[in-house]
Amino acid sequence: MNRRTKAVVLAVALLIAVGVSGSAVASGDGDGGVRPREAAALTGTAKLYRPAGDDITFSFDAHLAAKDNMDPHKAHGTFRFSHYDANGAGGWAEVKVDCLMTGGKVAVVTGVVTDGNTPHRGKRVGVTVHDQGRSDRLGYTWIEEGEVADVPTCLSAAPFETVAKGTGDFTVLPWRPEYPSGQG
Structure with a gap:
């Protein structure tokens, strides 16, 4: 050679x-x-932009383990949100995650409110995040007080809110479902 x-x-x-x-x-x-690599994740914190000066913050630590890749209902973790007006009135909630689905830079997470001082305690809420770097967007879904329905798992509104400049650090890890070959 x-x-x-x-x-x-x-x-x-x-x-x-x-x-x-x-x-x-x-x-x-x-x-x-x-x-x-875990199957999917949503992490980070941001404040929503509100011209009236309201302090609205969402924080996420939601994960789907690699072994649970095909079952987003096995997601775990928590998320937290708070809303206080310019006079300090408002409330907060901590949520136990019960579903996480991501696609590209968009995540939908739902869970049941386990702690806080909002009327949503014991109810399921949903949040959608669009990870766009420092200009992330967010949407949310919950049932108003007195309504008997509940938000379904893995469901939330389009990300219609913008985050306050310089506060968006959401990170979405895209989900990659693995389907059996020869189907679909």
Whole structure:
């Protein structure tokens, strides 16, 4: 074998070795301790823009584990929202996540209000986030006090609100459902 052929063979062998070991680490099969990528996530905090000076904040820490990739109802985590007017009147709520679906840079998360001082306690609420860097958008859905219906899981309004300049740090990890081959 000439020098050039040996160099090409060696280079290909190194690339294959690196590719195989990199795949093992990324899948969690190697000694690298790296876990597989989670199936979906929504994290971050932002304040909504309101010209009247209301302080409205949404914070998310919602995740769907890789092992639950095909069941967004197994999502876990929490999100929190608060709304206080310019005089300090208002309330807050903490929500236990019960569904998370993402597509591209858009996430829909729902959950039941577990704590807070709003009339939504014990009710399901939904929020949609569009991750656009520092100009994120947000929409929300809940049932008003006195109504008997409940928001369905994995459902929310289009992201019609804008976040206050410089506050949007939402991050959406896109969901990649894996369907059996030969279907669809």
